[in-house]
Amino acid sequence: MKTPASISALAAALLLALAPVTASAGPSLMRGPGSGPGPSVADSWSWPLNPRPAVVRGFDPPARPWLSGHRGVDLRAAYDAAPVTSPAAGTVSFVGVVVDRPVITVDHGNGLRSSFEAVRSVLGAGAAVEEGDVLGWILPGHCGPEPCIHWGVRRGEAYLNPMAFVTDLRPSILLPPKDPAPG
Structure with missing residues (x-):
């Protein structure tokens, strides 16, 4: 016993x-992308809009792949037709319309792909892009009257929070105060 x-x-x-x-x-x-099994803050990507955009709608993945959810983030642009830039180097793997929205997808290697909608692009599949290269320009309509893009990131079939690639999402830890020096 x-x-x-x-x-x-x-x-x-x-x-x-x-x-x-x-x-x-x-x-x-x-966190952001890296070479190991998980992303690394040291290798973080850059924002796809300049100046740093406000998040209009955050990442809210569904509990199951077939359920509804928000598999990316919506970022507000400073103005209509703002340029959308590649957050990291890669190769354009898709440019086309999905349902009723123009989409561009960049394969960053290591199974990571980022997609942007609604974006008008002159690039074609196979185009090499460096971090900061213009992928296209925002089209109206995704966030109503406000100019914005939807940014999604996937590793294989799993959706990841794009914010983890441009900010450190680790929780803050409050440490106890130091003892005051003796008198």
């Missing part, structure tokens, strides 16, 4: 054994 102390010790050992896996898998999936 196991005692409460032995059960607590077993639970503590299990938590310690799993801690490195949780720590390495969790935050790395919340």
Whole structure:
């Protein structure tokens, strides 16, 4: 029969054994792109609009792939027909209309692809782009009267939060105050 102390010790050992896996898998999936299994802040991308845009609608993925949700972010542009730039180097993999919106997709390698809608582009599939190169120009209508784009990022078939590639989304940690110096 196991005692409460032995059960607590077993639970503590299990938590310690799993801690490195949780720590390495969790935050790395919340940051920008990198070469390892998860993204890395050190390799972060640039914003696709200049100046830095406001987020009109945030990332709200569905609980299941077939459910409705918002699989990217909507970014407000400073003006109509603003240029949309590539957030990282890559190759244009798609330019066309999806449903009723013009879309451009850039393959950044390592399974990462970013897509932008509604964007008019003169580029074609196969075009190489560097970070900051103009992909196209915003078309009206995605956010009503406000000029904006929808930016989505995928790794394989999984949608990722695009904000994680341009900002550090790790939670803030409040540390206790330092003890005042003795008198």
